[in-house]
């Protein structure tokens with residue numbers, strides 16, 4: 001499968017970078033074709049401008065402005081996101097990727113009656129690999145926004161029967177090497193089964 005792996009972390013020596021490398025290696029071992037989109041390394045600008053907001057529903061302008069990223073999204077059959085939780089959400093650079101790239105004419109269509117239609121129906125697999133400092137019980141109480149974004153909101157844009165995986169590693173304020181290694185092994189298994 002052609003996989004677009006979107007990575008959002010600034011640190012080359014971070015746990016997230018190690019997770020990214022593990023996921024890429026497991027995907028390639030399984031025979032998948034990986035396009036790594038490292039948002040920091042590519043200098044992605046997450047700030048949506050006044051002009052973009054004004055022309056938000058101009059589908060042709062949206063596709064032209066983001067032609068490179070749009071081409072990569074439409075070439076992909078599967079999406080993998082790797083990121084840490086920052087202030088109960090993805091890092092701003094990834095939020096900006098959603099705001100600026102997954103726009104009308106790209107990830108969804110708006111018809112004349114104002115109804116929304118998904119537009120990434122060629123994508124049949126979505127995986128989010130997400131790290132957290134805090135534990136799962138307090139995240140549950142906060143509503144765990146990253147989990148909801150990737151298990152409820154994002155699948156709406158994709159093929160109806162797209163397979164969705166949410167691989168979460170909580171409690172990294174108190175990291176345990178054994179728990180991290182078990183998580184890495186889970187990544188190997190899940191990527192092999194994509």
Ligand SMILES: Cc1cc2nc3c(=O)[nH]c(=O)nc-3n(C[C@H](O)[C@H](O)[C@H](O)COP(=O)(O)O)c2cc1C
Nearest residue numbers: 014015016017084085086087088131132133134172
């Ligand atoms: C700016 C910032 C905000 C954070 N906000 C949260 C948060 O809301 N919830 C949480 O569980 N952890 C939070 N954390 C902890 C990170 O999720 C944790 O450090 C990260 O997942 C560990 O991965 P890394 O070592 O690759 O950075 C935050 C960390 C930073 C730097």
